Amino acid sequence: MIYAILVTLCCAALIVAPSVALWRVRRQARGRNVIRPQAVDFPDLLGVAYLLGGPERVADTVITAMHADHRVTVRDGKLGVVEPTARDAVERALLKRCGADWSKSLRTVRREIQGDPAVDAIRHSLVKLDALLPPGFARRWRRVAGAQTACLIIGAVAGVVLLFSAGHRVMGLVPPVLALAGVVVRVACGPHKSLDPHTDFGRDLSRSVTVDDSWSRTSAAKHPGGAAGVVAVHGRLRAPDKKLRAQLSEAARIPTSRRRTASTGRRAGRFSSTSSSSSWTSTTIATSSYSCGGTVLDTGGDSGSSDSGHSGHSGHSGGHSCSSGHSCSSSSCSSSSCGSSCS
Template sequence: MFWVLFLLVAWAGVLTSCTLLLRAASRAAEPAAGATAHHHDELNLYEAAYLAGGPARVADLTLLSMHRQRRLLLAHTGWATVVDPVGRDAHERSVLGAFGPDGQSPVPALRSAVAADDAVRALSERLGAAGLALPAGALLGIGEGVRAVRAATLLVLAMAAAALAVPTSGSTTAVVLSWFALPLMLGAGCLAIARFESHPYSRWASPAGQQLLRALDREHGAGGSLTAVAVRGIRAVPDPGLRAALGSGNRGRIPRQRGH
């Protein structure tokens, strides 16, 4: 029965990691102090974009909005060109400030500049204070919890293999594996629930923020509107050329502009 020691180690790892994840999720679900009720129509597009996709989504929305107003040209090659050099808000000014002296820039560079700008940081702080966005500490805690459960699940498999490698007098292989199946199912179940709960908004939005996004998507997320892009991302852009332009660099490669 020496294999029981391996089973106890497996259970200890799974229970500890699942508890860590549940505590982090519980802290993230707690409303922020002083938070008040909001209606989804109170969200502007930048706020909706941040809650749904974080800083990168805000950057994509800003670029697309300027392109649709013909104040910026987005080429399918992944380059952007300035048409109107006057920004109408802080996010647009951060886009324009990222261009070089020739008025052209690769889209990934613009996205990175906008996502790291103080305007997005202020947006995050405002949404966090309103109880609509998850604070950075909550995001970190949930991420650590998920990684801990994943590691514990692998530990169960390792302990099961170790248990089968030692003499199991009085216990068949099937019996040993059935005992290890219980902590394995618990760990896998926690990971599945965490993945389900985190789709599609909870990496950035609090539960209150997720409710607003769902209502906003139902009522104003039709077609290829900017609201649909804010909530669903660039997959809501109907033009394949624009999707290619906004999606450039997401796999680490910046397309070269022809003739540039």
């Protein structure tokens, strides 16, 4: 009898402990316990762009904002700087990648901005807001779910053994009953199959932004964020400027050679798809070193870090300002570190 009691207690602990752990992980994935996300302030413009489209949309939003202010030009696949004025950390990052001649490939600038620390700081602010899951959370969720499933099987098998043992049938009923409860927890709290990095609160907040009377507008003149606000909410395909829209779309296209390489890699098992039409992922993009040259005039945001998670905050953390007159020399800089030829 003592042996049966000990086995039953062990089986119960084996089933209950991982089920509770899975429930706690699922609770964290829900985000804030807010019934009405409308009562929470929306993130600022770049925060909204990251929330709805990830780092790629942040890059498109910043380029659109600077283009609308006539601070940059976008022509023939090139981004040229007309007025080197930065208003936040992400804009400073863009200017630093334009080289000494203030011109660079739009495709390259757009790709490099996505991996900049200033953009990563926007993600951290949304994680603090409980709108996005922390990095690596999905893997931990799957591990906890897998461990709970294994424990359910072990506990249920042990209970069945006791159930068919003479004199221990009452004790043997406990593990199977707990295992059934654990199955319910597994179904209700299992990890999402999609690659969506949003918490439940983040998805509700995203829907609130897209249906808001002001933020959902597609006219640059009526949107509170102007042309950049339209791109932040609706994406580059709704950019008010048709020429800019075509340039951004062309820059976003994967070159044929790169697409062929990626396809070969997937067949070899080295790569896997990290995005779908309904969700985005914030995969870290390798970037080259900052390119320098010229003088950047900073008119907005703090040079240090600041929280960009709520509206009303100016600037974004993680940016680095370029000191006036700091330029590259041929003896201390190469084209690989500056992003363009140095003079």
